[in-house]
Amino acid sequence: MARKPLTRPRKIATQERSRATVDNLIEATARILVKDGFDKASTNRIAEVSGVSIGSLYQYFPSKEALVAAVIERHQQQIMQTVRSELAQVSTQALDQAMRRFVAVAVEAHRLDPRLHRVLAEQIPRVGKLEKLQTFSRENFSLFRTYLEGARDELGVDDLELASFVCVTTIEALTHNAVLHHAKELTDDRMEALIDEAARLVTGYLKG
Amino acid sequence: MARKPLTRPRKIATQERSRATVDNLIEATARILVKDGFDKASTNRIAEVSGVSIGSLYQYFPSKEALVAAVIERHQQQIMQTVRSELAQVSTQALDQAMRRFVAVAVEAHRLDPRLHRVLAEQIPRVGKLEKLQTFSRENFSLFRTYLEGARDELGVDDLELASFVCVTTIEALTHNAVLHHAKELTDDRMEALIDEAARLVTGYLKG
Amino acid sequence: MARKPLTRPRKIATQERSRATVDNLIEATARILVKDGFDKASTNRIAEVSGVSIGSLYQYFPSKEALVAAVIERHQQQIMQTVRSELAQVSTQALDQAMRRFVAVAVEAHRLDPRLHRVLAEQIPRVGKLEKLQTFSRENFSLFRTYLEGARDELGVDDLELASFVCVTTIEALTHNAVLHHAKELTDDRMEALIDEAARLVTGYLKG
Amino acid sequence: MARKPLTRPRKIATQERSRATVDNLIEATARILVKDGFDKASTNRIAEVSGVSIGSLYQYFPSKEALVAAVIERHQQQIMQTVRSELAQVSTQALDQAMRRFVAVAVEAHRLDPRLHRVLAEQIPRVGKLEKLQTFSRENFSLFRTYLEGARDELGVDDLELASFVCVTTIEALTHNAVLHHAKELTDDRMEALIDEAARLVTGYLKG
DNA sequence: TATGAATGAGGATTCATTCAT
């Protein structure tokens, strides 16, 4: 207890070391999830790959689920960072422009780490981290809905809640499917085409 | 001919016994998948729940995957049966009508066993039964595309392949999300509304 | 009971069928032992390969061990048949001749079915059929010893029991090792050489 | 240097703990092999008997085979240690002396742990450790052959390769059979007699 | 706080054998 003030640098060093350890663990987990899938991602394996002892792993994460949850969280943070910055000026744009933006951003988000995205999307429901995913899609939903409210004049629909659900779901599904299941066929050209189509789809719908 | 009556019943009895065993196993697997998810669906558990010995389980299914595959297949058979019969007359209908039909059928299909559908969709990619799922969605895709080809006059789009991808994905996502994640909020009224919206969405898009 | 006299032909037919069934089973067991080893030779597999139902298998053989025992017995019968007929005139031969004979016969016996012989030798101790093997080697031993007794004049050893043990063991080991572990290197020439060597070995020993 | 005393014991303690675990496992495996044979030597049984958890067993040995292989290796190490030290001066001895030595050493080797030797010899071929056994008998073979080369003057045979094969096989078989199958009848007297006989057998053969 | 040895419940699968038909 007396030593704490004296060891601030050391403490910081320690904190940094902790931070590095945690990062290593999350990174290793992500890598293993991508490479071998959820089932092969054993805690012992994660410890080994991350260069952290299994004992330390459990000092930082109380369970395997906690680790996977951290991976999910990190991935979603990255996505939301992209989304937020990319959508900064969207509120000032006209509907056509804005929708294109929304779709383009969704594609970008999926392309951050498509393979990780896929594992998380497919295998993670089990992690009991649905809340996190909810939170995530809820924020997405909010951003969209907020835009719609500001652009009411251009819209031909009344129920903005319903319209937001329809649009967000649609955009998410189209980009998800396109990026994940048709990655090879998706040249940049075709991707542009797809973005156009999706934007036209929701724009037409919203104009009524 | 005199002997047949003697052996036929026996043989049939035997076949029936086998058949019942297999059915029990598939049914139990489905129940457990729904109730506890893929990971908890151990072969021992399935055997226990189905009232079949673990030995018999392995007599009929060489692995856990084979069991889950059988569940998938059964579920898809049921869905496709619904889909095919419901879409029998769709080719003669006008675009608006037809799209409403497609959406309504998708909703019906999802409602056959929504919770099972969810597990299969979310947790099953690993089963190596992606082919089956592919086959399934490919048939769906085909039905839709075939309709579009017959209704070209009403369409404002050129690339039917792309348009089919967009529409099928969209319809699937909307109904899936609606049925699974918003089941409680979905009164029949709101469901009707959703069907309308979805139909309008794709119809507008296809008219160009 | 009344039918027995009447059905003699049928009975014989039946007996023949039984006999064929039993033979099929033994043959299948032998084949599987040779091809896949003791561990892969499951009773179900044997039934399948032999074209006999598992139920019938257990009607003829009370256990897996009984089946393997039958294989052993059959193999030893064949060997002893060879040995007996080949050694018929040995008692009249001089020591040198006789010893060459003994060795040559041992080689022949091992060559009847070397692969089966190997499995039986290596994996069968477990079958609790040691008695059978004992019986077998005891007969071998007897034949040899009987010869020695008749040829006492030529011998330079007193303890015929001990001498027989030494010679029989030696001959068996040399032929066994030669046939099984050096099969590929054993051209007929080299085999002749080996027979000469082995014969010279025991002859020299017996002459004292 | 101040810290080392702190960590060294810990590390050593750890190593010792591991070492003890491994030793326990090998020892238990050997005991079970001797007592019940290969088939009854299940990994769970080995774990139980050794007082080690099944998990630890698999931490040190990746499979049942690996365990048995370790038993084989340990046994062969012990044998070769005996053999090497006992044969140290053999190269300077005359043929008669040397052959007696070879036979006596073989007997000693078999007596180290006759029952274990038997199981390993009879039931282990399957372990895929044939190489080890080969290595082992090859070293034996080498030692013998090397002696023969040095003692060429005394020999009446040309093909030392063939002669070595004959002698090593013979000595091995005689001692093996004597120790294993006739243990009870083998008083020390009779054992002496047997050694004499075996030595005489090969000596006579080698002198030509 | 770090380490990694140890744990053991639990999971997939096999196979000798039984027994109803």
Add this chain to the structure above:
DNA sequence: TATGAATGAATCCTCATTCAT
């Protein structure tokens, strides 16, 4: 007597987690 469906004990092995050092 033949059949083959059914049985379940037993086997090998994994992995999340704990705990002594």
